[in-house]
Amino acid sequence: MWMTELFGTDKPVIGMMHLMAMPTDPKYDFEGGIKKVVERARADLHALQDGGIDGILFCNEFSIPYVDNVRTVTVATMARVIGELLSEIKVPFGVDVAMDPYKVFDLAAATGASFVRETLTGAYSGDYGVTNYKMGEIERHRVDVGCKNVYTLATLVPEGAKQLAERPIEEVAKSVSFSVAPSALLVYGVTAGRAIDDSMISRAKTATDTPIFASNGVKDTTVVDTLKIADGCVVGTWLKVDGYFYNPVDKNRVETLMKKAKEFRGDN
Numbered sequence: 506m507w508m509t510e511l512f513g514t515d516k517p518v519i520g521m522m523h524l525m526a527m528p529t530d531p532k533y534d535f536e537g538g539i540k541k542v543v544e545r546a547r548a549d550l551h552a553l554q555d556g557g558i559d560g561i562l563f564c565n566e567f568s569i570p571y572v573d574n575v576r577t578v579t580v581a582t583m584a585r586v587i588g589e590l591l592s593e594i595k596v597p598f599g600v601d602v603a604m605d606p607y608k609v610f611d612l613a614a615a616t617g618a619s620f621v622r623e624t625l626t627g628a629y630s631g632d633y634g635v636t637n638y639k640m641g642e643i644e645r646h647r648v649d650v651g652c653k654n655v656y657t658l659a660t661l662v663p664e665g666a667k668q669l670a671e672r673p674i675e676e677v678a679k680s681v682s683f684s685v686a687p688s689a690l691l692v693y694g695v696t697a698g699r700a701i702d703d704s705m706i707s708r709a710k711t712a713t714d715t716p717i718f719a720s721n722g723v724k725d726t727t728v729v730d731t732l733k734i735a736d737g738c739v740v741g742t743w744l745k746v747d748g749y750f751y752n753p754v755d756k757n758r759v760e761t762l763m764k765k766a767k768e769f770r771g772d773n
Contacts (some may be wrong), residue, residue, distance in 0.1 A: 507656060507688055508737060510561045511619055513596050516732045517764050518767040520558040521741030522549055523566035527582040530568045546586050549754040554595050556759025562622055563587055564601035573636060580612050585617045606643045610652045620656035624663050626681050631666030641686055657716060659687035674705055675712035691720035703736040706734045725762045729769045
């Protein structure tokens with residue numbers, strides 16, 4: 506599978522790089538400025554890598570609340586941060602621009618990211634009102650900017666939202682796999698750090714040969730059970746100091762979780 510080629514394992518654990526708020530974001534630190542964003546990202550990068558993570562996903566996570574047409578300055582800042590850290594990145598990395606499936610491919614093209622995580626299909630209603638992802642336009646943009654060979658981790662149903670046309674998870678997994686042939690499909694919990702219903706992963710796997718990843722809610726106490734079912738996972742909040750969303754990454758927590766994941770996988 507492509508995961509083994511990219512990450513060196515068929516059950517990768519990807520660590521979130523939650524970038525601090527950037528210019529125009531409500532939580533942006535004007536006093537600390539871009540320098541602080543870069544310094545925090547550098548510290549988190551080394552905590553993740555030194556802790557043994559398989560891959561890293563850069564995301565504008567602290568841009569909360571998100572917009573569906575992400576401002577140019579956000580993507581420009583993300584590209585600057587990644588560019589400054591590029592020589593220090595030792596594991597495969599990807600990008601996620603919440604909630605803009607066009608600019609995520611722009612960012613991937615600019616930085617050389619190996620994969621993206623994004624919602625690429627469907628129409629939903631939730632905290633952000635009604636959102637509609639035009640997969641035909643998105644897929645054409647991906648090809649236009651040269652990202653045809655970038656691996657795609659595609660959302661089945663976003664956190665904090667429901668499908669406008671409610672369908673069983675099996676049906677969604679089957680139709681999304683057919684329409685855009687993603688590299689993997691993502692199952693989410695309700696919000697960041699909240700546990701995923703494992704049965705949703707199992708049900709999705711019955712409908713498609715596309716790998717299924719758990720995209721949030723994974724902890725040291727659940728990572729083995731998750732990897733028994735899922736083909737990989739993305740971990741963010743639990744890896745932070747005290748498991749608090751806005752805190753820096755804690756290298757010791759990364760080591761703890763990865764030790765369990767590697768023992769389960771039988772890594773040497």
